[in-house]
Amino acid sequence: MNKFVEEIVKILKDKISLSSEKIEALIEVPPEEKFGDYAFPCHILSKELKKPPQEIASKLSSELKPKELIEQIYPIGPYINFKVNREKFAEYVLQDIYEKNLDYGLDTQGKRKTIVMDYSHPNIAKPFGIGHLRSTVIGNALYNIFRKLGYEAIRINHLGDWGTQFGKVIAAYKMWGEEKELSSDPIATLYDLYVRFHREVEGRPELEEEARRWFKKLEDGDSEALGLWEKFKNYSLEEFNRIYKMLDISFDSYAGESFYNQFIEKTIDKMNKMGLTEISQDALIVNLEKYGMPPCLIRKKDEASLYATRDICAAIYRYETYHFHKALYIVGSAQKLYFQQLFKVLELMCYPWANNLVHVDFGWVKFKQVMMSTRKGNIVLLEDVLNKSIDLALKIIKEKNPDLENKEKVAFDVGIGAVIFANLFTRRNKDIDFDWDKVLNFEGETGPYVQYTHARLCSLIRKYGQPVENQVYFKSLSTEEEHRLIKRLEDFPRRIKSSAREYDPALICSYLIELASLFNRFYQKERIITENVESTKARMLLVKAVQTIIKSGLSILGIKSPEKM
């Protein structure tokens, strides 16, 4: 709570029969500037006082006295509106940002709390598609957000490196694969094999059996199977790391599915002893009918393990290793039911922390033309998307800023930033329409727009050519545009918290668009560097603050902030 809201609470407290906390929670920021800076809605008082809220608002307003931070108090309809002293407000906010710099918005709410995050999790032997990008960038942004709030965060890349699919790939490789081809272009070769398998299995159902046998061999530690698997895995990791490097994303642990094999027997034993399991149609299951869910399969009739089995082990291992306060699974919403089952099973196993598991689900990435399904073989490769975006950025730079020195590097940052921003911009529960025209449009509500604004701010700072000071004449920063900008700056820490609460980086995206657009409007209307020394100094402090917050916000999203572009 800032000290302006604090003062409003103080002013209201004597006149209203509500606790300070309640009053604070009710205070809101009006939707439009002309209503004021803060407002208190009087609706809830009307029952108690038996009067219409409008009347209460107007009566109370006349009784309340402005103080030093709050200059005006007046009613509009059922609201009591407050206007802050703009000079004091500007000083309060800008000093704070000046001092804290990129640490503005740091918080201690997560102190000594660990949050474990499972995201990205690409499948070995399959290309890194655009579908995995969403999990990857949401996870990365949430990691930054929680770190900012003081949490200890652990990034886990739960590689899809185990399962029947490897039976398929091995079987296919044994039938049609060649070492030479594999070593020259590993992922594409493996992927082709995978696709071919699915094509041929339609006419030859016995292949399915063959694949199952290979997976069983793998689980039993057969050396040939294991050797192939390891080879495939290493090749795949090389490719993934190339992508992670482009995105500048890293992980604390790459413990994939295969890692948890060692715990499977013990875990299943425990479940059996607790009486949770039963045999049904030759498979081992946990019956969840009581909870309105289909059963959770633990072991197949051929004794091979399943995804759920390994995930149960993983959750237990993670708790024992990290003692997490929360564990997030950043996985598409197609798996919603699955995670409900998983969490329920863990709850039935009497782990109290089962309540702290969260499925952070997100919508599909849909394509206008081609639907992507790794089984059928249509897929948009993330690397292609990134490269295409970088190329376009380079083209635009050559047109607009031919003298820029390190064009390639900047084009890289802008191109990647555009893709990340576009992926994060839509609220995560919604599907995204993947549309090349949109992704490659760098105008309007896009990453490059925010980056451009940042570059413009940096350019001003360069032009100014002297250090920005924090002792300025704050009263000169009280025009409508300046005040709105400063209010938006002050909102940054709150946005980070909301974003964490909702596990959604999209809130930071729209915040940055709002901030950048407010600044651009101000920039267009007012000249910043002028003959007037006092005004220039004050405005440069504002410029510096906006630049700092944009940079900080972009970095939370995992996007670079070039100083020129």
Added chain:
RNA sequence: GCGCCUAUAGCUCAAUUGGAUAGAGCAUCGGACUUCGGAUCCGAGGGUUGAGGGUUCAACUCCCCCUAGGCGCGCCA
């Protein structure tokens, strides 16, 4: 068949989680000071918030019922 999610301007999305006159971008049309970056800014048109009912001071938001689309529902992950 059952369950979950989604539906807001021509298109893509917002809306402080039940609050003040539902806002942006793209696209379209019309504009912007011979100095700070035009990837910018200003203006215009464009809406029965899928349809219908209900709850209350107040509904895009909550409840019910339809309609359309997506996803999921036993040996994939």
